[in-house]
Amino acid sequence: MVRTVYSPEYCLQYLEQYASQEVYVIGLILGQVTNSRENVIHLARTPEEKTDTSSEASYTSEKPEARRSLLGISETWVADHAKHVTRMLPGGMFVQGIFITSDEDIFEDPNFYSKVKSVLNYTYKSLNANQYMCGNYPDSNEKLILHMCTSTKVLTCKSIELGTGSKMSIKPVDWKFLPKPQQWQRLDCYYEFDDVYPVVVKKSGISVKHQFQQILESAHKTIESSVMFIDGELKDGSEALEQLHKKKKLKNSTKSSQDAPKSMHVSLFVPFENCLPETVEYLECDGNIHFSGVVASSVFMYPKATVSEAISAVKQDIIRSLASRFTMHCDALIDDNLLPEEKVCFNEPPRRVLVPVGSLYLCDYLFPGEAPAEALLSVKELLDLQITEADVVCDIETPADTSEFDALDRDTSSEELLATPQEASQFMYITGICFAMLVLIVSIFIHYYDGIATCLGNFFSRA
Amino acid sequence: MSPRLKISKYVIERLLKSETCESTGCLYGLMYDGTLLVVGFSLEFFENEKKSYSQLLLNLPAEVELCGVAKFSDTPNLESKPKEILQDVDITDNPLFLTIDKEKEIKAHFLVHEKFEETQYDIFESEDLWKQFIHVRLNTVLPLTCEATIAGVKNVLQTKRKKIASGQVSFQIHGTSIYLFGIASDVGVSGTSTEANIGDLVDSWIPEQSSKKKKYHINNIEPVPVNLVMKATKDILSDKLVKTAVKMMTTQRKPAFCISMPLRIDTLAMIHRNTKLSELYNVLVEATCRSLKLLESILIEQLGQEGIGDGAGLRLPETFHYMPPTVGHFITRIVPKGIPDESMEKERKLLHEQLDLPLARPIFRRGNAYIFNSAKLINPHEAIPPQNKANVSVVTVRGKYTYYHYMQDNFNDDGWGCAYRSMQTIFSWFKHQGYSTVEVPTHKEIQQCLVTIGDKPSTFLGSKQWIGSTEVMFCLDTLLGVQSRILFANTGTELQTYTPELIHHFEQHGSPIMIGGGVLAHTIIGIEYNEDKNETRYLILDPHYTGGDEIQTVISKGWCGWKTSDFWNKTAHYNLCLPQTKPAI
Known part of the structure; x- marks a missing residue:
């Protein structure tokens, strides 16, 4: 049976538009594979490689010329794009392959074909580099190649098996466009962390990255072992999600059956750990770590997908989101030392926001202090989509309340208490009032500047 | 309204048999279906101003709570001590006050608005309780x-x-x-x-069919x-949902x-x-x-x-659950791992005293813990329906033992291992009574022990040679430090003359007896003497059973059952090994 992929219709226009405008375009195919159907959710053009302006070498005559051809594409650039886009995908969705619009027949011309294979291989490997990113669909190594010929606008799709060495089998794929937007079953949950770990500093010191990695490892183990309930009930893994709704409707048949499927609420239960060593560990430590807060998870499934497919998507989502935040946070760190000079150190990774893509939501991450508008940039750059600031759902998670941090800080270093909570807030209050007064005076001054100036002028001239 | 009152037979018996000189005790009970059921009892010493019952409560199963006071006196009164206890009763608004007078009559009263109201009570039979x-x-x-x-x-x-x-x-x-x-x-x-x-x-x-079959x-x-x-x-729908994104705070403290x-x-x-x-x-x-x-x-x-x-x-805390036969409810203890039972005697003695239990034998050592889901049969003789006859005295083994017999643990000892199995049964008894934490030895370990002490040559190791009562005695002495008494009978008929000795053994020590000699080895786990007929019957646990650990077969086929003196061979000689116990806690 030929593998069939279903895609929203706007993807066709998207391809045609590039096919008529540009010599060639490469991009990523984003989608979801379930046993019942394979859906593409979006095509995202890989942004044009930025030339390094600081380096003179990039201004050589051949380079721009070479980049005019598909053969000049940097594999690492595409792989990097795939890595960044994966961060934006909810669990259960993957970079399924690449699309190319070009004049050449990439499947026939050996040069182009080997270039395409090499791009896919690079992407595959780079997505596999961090297991917690869940970059590649775990049950199959096949990636899609979608090609639109710029001259004929003929669309060809094939799948290629990766990671099998030199023998890569290539198979035809039936690419179908859906006239109607695909319905999705949304599943939501808030996964909560509240763990205290001791910090044990080895001679080499301990980095934030290292600590995050440990948290990720233990979270992964815990989440994988957990039991998932949907809407407060343990469901049969083989049942289709839409079936759950139908059953519910039968129960309360008074409600109209035309209701759009509502979001399902997911709860995860962690069974007890039985693999702990049967000993008391006694360690000299240098303090402790309190890792707390939530990961908001929203997963979108094809309604005919099974409960167990949904379960693995939710689990993937939490881990992927955690891994994404940690990577982004560590990449932005200046000081990677977990125990700097300060008594208390606070690491606040970026928080998750949702961004609409078609009929579902992907996500993005905002660093503390960043405005929702920042998400527009990454959506434009990485997903090649134009959205407005109002589209960004930024209240699924809230940034850490620094007063909470202050409270904890005081808690832990009570001996060196600088200000009691009341004093602190009073201080803040007074500072606030003073600042407001200052602003008021300045603004009054500016507003009546002319008046005051003439007045003063008069006064001085009189004197 | 005061609840209906039921008192467990165990509590009644403990109160009647109590020889304590303390005057006040606490009662523990649970509520069900508008009824207060008293299931437990402890003595309160009021030492060091500490309320020992509030700590003891942690050792009881959940749902069992403090419910009142028991006083060894004729009338209820609100002295300071009982009052203190009654104030801590949460399970009911009307705490219970039991009095046990000198004639051993138990009367129950509920405290209603600071006044005692005498109330009727039912006795909850032990079997019904379980x-x-x-x-x-x-x-x-x-x-x-x-x-x-x-x-x-x-x-x-x-x-x-x-x-x-x-x-x-x-x-x-x-x-x-x-x-x-x-x-x-x-x-x-x-x-x-x-x-x-x-x-x-x-x-x-429980599959329905088998429950009918099970006799x-x-x-x-x-x-x-x-x-x-x-x-x-x-909970997404909770209005208290705090959605703060994950963060990490590191605090230094050195x-x-x-x-x-x-x-x-x-x-x-x-x-x-x-x-x-x-x-x-x-x-x-x-x-x-x-x-x-x-x-x-x-x-x-x-x-x-x-x-x-x-x-x-x-040390890692380890939890043990105990069900002393006379107490009638579980008592849970947590002890630090690896600390020998011997060095925790003080704590156990206190618990014995609190629960008004004898101080002569261990009850709360590790080995005494209740055995849940044992693969081998434990105390199969308890499944034999009791027969109450006049002028018949019956004494059986005290406490738990595990039934060891041929072919267990995939080890083929059919035809030679009966005394080894009998010895294993005895060994398990010492373990379950808390006297030892040593694992029950295998055939090989028994043989090794006999070689080590010089009783047998090294060729004995791995052989299929029989052992007798004296070897059992040697092994018990070497591996457990248990002394045994050996009795000799020249014929099976002569065995009957030992009836008073055996009765005394079960009353005093309560351990299983190994019997061997010229013929096969068996384990005696009880004795019955009929004064009218001057007849003795023996409760025999037969180690020659080769089947699975299935209580129906073991009882119905008589692998564990009462045997008359005809069971013994009239012409063969016998010797018996009677393992002795020492007083301990």
């Missing part, structure tokens, strides 16, 4: 990491208790898809109807196993020490069969919290000790 009440056993491991100080342990465990009490846990009935969980202030049940009760659930596990059964308590699962997600260990929770609850599964949630929360409090007290006690003050020598 039929109508079900035990639930919750097992889980919580990782515990905290600062190695008393305050550190207290804080962390308090946080854990708070989490558990605030609905952040669910319970799974082990091996089923039934989950109980707390939603806000409500309780949910998944996997079965909310109206289902625990008794019906337990019955549904004989040992009164073994099989608790309903429950797992605890932590809820890792927040030098600091921390401990990290798996906290193994193993706790029981005692509930009536008609308890609904939805009601079970809160019972299990209470059981978990009780266990955590008990664990906390054990850890803090250790941290407070000299030398362990910094936590370096802290």
Whole structure:
């Protein structure tokens, strides 16, 4: 049976538009594979490689010329794009392959074909580099190649098996466009962390990255072992999600059956750990770590997908989101030392926001202090989509309340208490009032500047 | 309105038999179906201003609470001591006051508006207690990491208790898809109807056909196993939902020490069969919290000790459940792992005294712990229907033993291993009575022991040679330090003259007797003497049984049963090994 992929219709226009405008375009195919159907959710053009302006070498005559051809594409650039886009995908969705619009027949011309294979291989490997990113669909190594010929606008799709060495089998794929937007079953949950770990500093010191990695490892183990309930009930893994709704409707048949499927609420239960060593560990430590807060998870499934497919998507989502935040946070760190000079150190990774893509939501991450508008940039750059600031759902998670941090800080270093909570807030209050007064005076001054100036002028001239 | 009152037969008997010189005791009971059932009793010494009952309560199954006072006097009165106890009764508004007068008559009173009202009570028969009440056993491991100080342990465990009490846990009935969980202030049940009760659930596990077929059964308590699962997600619909994104805070503190260990929770609850599964949630929360409090007290006690003050020598707490035959309810103890029973005698003595138990033999050592789900049969003779005859005195083995016989553990000893098996049965008795923590030896280990002490040549190792009573005596002495008395009988008929000795043995020591000699070896686990007919019958546990550990076969085919003196060969000689016990706690 030929593998069939279903895609929203706007993807066709998207391809045609590039096919008529540009010599060639490469991009990523984003989608979801379930046993019942394979859906593409979006095509995202890989942004044009930025030339390094600081380096003179990039201004050589051949380079721009070479980049005019598909053969000049940097594999690492595409792989990097795939890595960044994966961060934006909810669990259960993957970079399924690449699309190319070009004049050449990439499947026939050996040069182009080997270039395409090499791009896919690079992407595959780079997505596999961090297991917690869940970059590649775990049950199959096949990636899609979608090609639109710029001259004929003929669309060809094939799948290629990766990671099998030199023998890569290539198979035809039936690419179908859906006239109607695909319905999705949304599943939501808030996964909560509240763990205290001791910090044990080895001679080499301990980095934030290292600590995050440990948290990720233990979270992964815990989440994988957990039991998932949907809407407060343990469901049969083989049942289709839409079936759950139908059953519910039968129960309360008074409600109209035309209701759009509502979001399902997911709860995860962690069974007890039985693999702990049967000993008391006694360690000299240098303090402790309190890792707390939530990961908001929203997963979108094809309604005919099974409960167990949904379960693995939710689990993937939490881990992927955690891994994404940690990577982004560590990449932005200046000081990677977990125990700097300060008594208390606070690491606040970026928080998750949702961004609409078609009929579902992907996500993005905002660093503390960043405005929702920042998400527009990454959506434009990485997903090649134009959205407005109002589209960004930024209240699924809230940034850490620094007063909470202050409270904890005081808690832990009570001996060196600088200000009691009341004093602190009073201080803040007074500072606030003073600042407001200052602003008021300045603004009054500016507003009546002319008046005051003439007045003063008069006064001085009189004197 | 005062509840109806029932008192467990065990409590009645303990109160009547008590020879204590203390005057005040505490009563423990549970409520079901508008009835207060008294299941436990302890003496209160009022030492050091400490209320020992509030600590003892942690050792009892969840649902069993303080319910009143027992006083060895003629009339109830509100002296300061009983009053103090009565004030702590939460389970009912009308605490119970039992009086036991000099004529051993027990009267019950409820305290209603500061006045005593005498009330009628029913006695709850022992068998009914085990039929109508079900035990639930919750097992889980919580990782515990905290600062190695008393305050550190207290804080962390308090946080854990708070989490558990605030609905952040669910319970799974082990091996089923039934989950109980707390939603806000409500309780949910998944996997079965909310109206289902625990008794019906337990019955549904027993295949109907076999329950009819089963003629004989040992009164073994099989608790309903429950797992605890932590809820890792927040309730989306809750208005208290805090959505702060994940963050990490590092606090420096030098030098600091921390401990990290798996906290193994193993706790029981005692509930009536008609308890609904939805009601079970809160019972299990209470059981978990009780266990955590008990664990906390054990850890803090250790941290407070000299030398362990910094936590370096802290030992893992281990939980044991005990069901002393006369007590009639479980008592859970947690002891530090690896500390020998001998060095914890003081604590055990206190518990014996509190529960008004004899000080002559161990009851709360590790080995005494109740054996749940044993693969081998334990005390099969208890399945034999009792026969009450006049002028017949019966004494049987005291406490538990494991039935060892041919072919067990995939080891073929058919035809030669009977004395070894009999010895294993005796050995298991010493283990279950808490006298020893040594594992029951294998045939090879028994042979090795005899070679080591020079009784047998080294060729004996791995052979199929028989052993007799004297070898059993040697092994018990070497491996357990147990002395034995050996009796000789020239013929099977002569054996009858030893009846008074055997009766005395079971009364005094209560251990199984190995009998061997010219013929096959057997284990004697009881004796019956009929004065009218001058006849002796022996309760025999036959090690020659080669079948599976199936109580129906063992009893119906007589592998464990009463034998007349004709059982013994008239012409063969016999010798008996009577293992002796020493007083200990």
